Amino acid sequence: MQVPDYSSFTKSVAAEKADAQGAFDALCELTKQAVGVKLFTVMTHDARTGEAGRIYSNMPEAYPVSGTKPANETDWTRQVIGEKRTFVANDIEGIAAVFSDHELIKSLGCESVINVPIIVGGRVLGTINCLHEAGFYTREKVEAAEALKLPGTVCLLLHECEGGH
Secondary structure, eight states, rough: OOOOOOOHHHHHHSSTOOOOOHHHHHHEEEEHTTTTTTTEEEEEEEETTTTTEEEEEEEETTTTOOOEEEESHHHIIEEEIIIOOOOOSSSEEEEEEETTTTTHHHTOOOOOOEEEEETTTTEEEEEEEEEEEOOOHHHHHHHHHHHHHHHHHEEEHHHHHOOOO
16 A cells, blocks of 8 residues: 655644644645545544534535534444444445435546545545545555544544544
């Protein structure tokens, strides 16, 4: 596996006026370079309430940053939240099986997804969500996405430090 070049991400996060928004922007750029992504979002997960919230989106017109919503009990929830394992679907059928917004996803030219859980202290704080055209996420790209866990953790912790949930 090729390790992503974290240098620009590190500079953004270590900057004197670093904030969560800047860190998420840097994470999005790192993801574009290391994995490849059309639609990139970051969601939080609150284990106490079972709610999820979108806190970053590179397509805010289609997928705006929003409040929270209850997490649906699906195979995706079992795998990503319960088992803390990355979810991958490389066709729209795999996406439709777990996401009710599959038609919107397809309309954006996305038919494959990787959802990487960000885990701190044994709990899932949220997920990094990468979407692209059908069949895009090869084994190598999934491995590269797994390498985003540490910078994703930094972003979510910065978000929490700024009062986000």
